[in-house]
């Protein structure tokens with residue numbers, strides 16, 4: 387039969403073009419923080435894609451921007467085993483404990499090159515999560531849980547605009563594990579608490595609790611409206627994807643389309659690490675999100691692999707913590723049952 391309107395291939399092409407335009411605009415806005423498209427234009431193109439997908443459901447792809455916010459609340463969360471454990475970090479509370487960590491790993495490493503350096507990353511005060519990609523597509527997301535098993539919250543994580551639904555590479559690995567911190571910006575945290583106060587609801591005690599609580603919402607639409615954000619900090623994949631030095635692994639995460647906290651710094655010696663820590667103790671209050679320390683990691687992948695992990699921690703990393711802030715705004719010890 388003759389097609390009255392555009393041919394189905396033309397429609398499929400338009401849908402693919404719209405997906406690409408919308409993904410690029412969303413990446414620029416949420417990951418690069420450099421908008422390239424007017425909101426009104428974005429909304430018009432988004433509605434055009436939605437209409438095309440409604441008329442031709444076979445055109446819907448899992449990485450379509452229209453597939454971020456599911457309409458179905460979950461009835462509960464499945465417990466899932468992480469492909470790779472999510473390790474926690476040993477804590478150091480002052481320069482002396484940092485130095486003792488440094489002595490300990492140096493004793494364990496057989497031949498430490500003289501130029502063995504460190505990478506410092508700001509430690510974001512949010513909720514750790516695990517993302518699993520297969521052939522470039524986001525197939526699963528989970529909470530940290532106990533490090534070995536977590537709760538499957540894929541539908542909720544899909545609503546976070548800075549989490550790519552598809553990796554930005556035309557040669558995606560068979561599997562890829564990405565870990566990072568889901569968090570609420572301070573502005574968003576205050577807006578949410580102002581809203582909750584207006585409706586007589588219990589306030590969130592702090593941005594970390596707010597993020598963790600949001601991730602466990604059964605309804606993805608509620609998660610979407612909270613506007614969580616995400617910084618990636620670790621990548622594991624098949625062999626050639628897995629032997630990057632620390633700084634290179636963060637650059638790789640950025641190239642794949644993830645947001646990575648921009649103030650990371652390579653520090654040749656521990657003196658520079660301590661300098662970075664004290665610089666940021668002053669500057670961190672100007673950041674749009676809460677931090678609770680600096681994560682110090684060995685730059686060298688070979689050293690990381692040589693040193694490995696204890697039951698709980700990597701031997702090649704440590705969290706250098708800031709002192710807990712003075713009395714928080716709300717009574718911290720009074721927990722309100724919601």
Ligand SMILES: CC(C)(CNC(=O)c1ccc(Oc2ccccc2)cc1)c1ccc2c(N)nc(N)nc2n1
Pocket residue numbers: 470471472473474475507508509510565567619620621622681700703
């Ligand atoms: C160091 C690691 C525990 C991530 N984990 C890894 O980088 C990592 C590296 C090789 C691995 O290799 C393995 C592969 C297979 C099996 C076992 C280990 C596993 C995890 C960690 C934990 C918390 C962090 C945090 N709050 N903020 C920042 N900025 N960084 C953080 N980094």
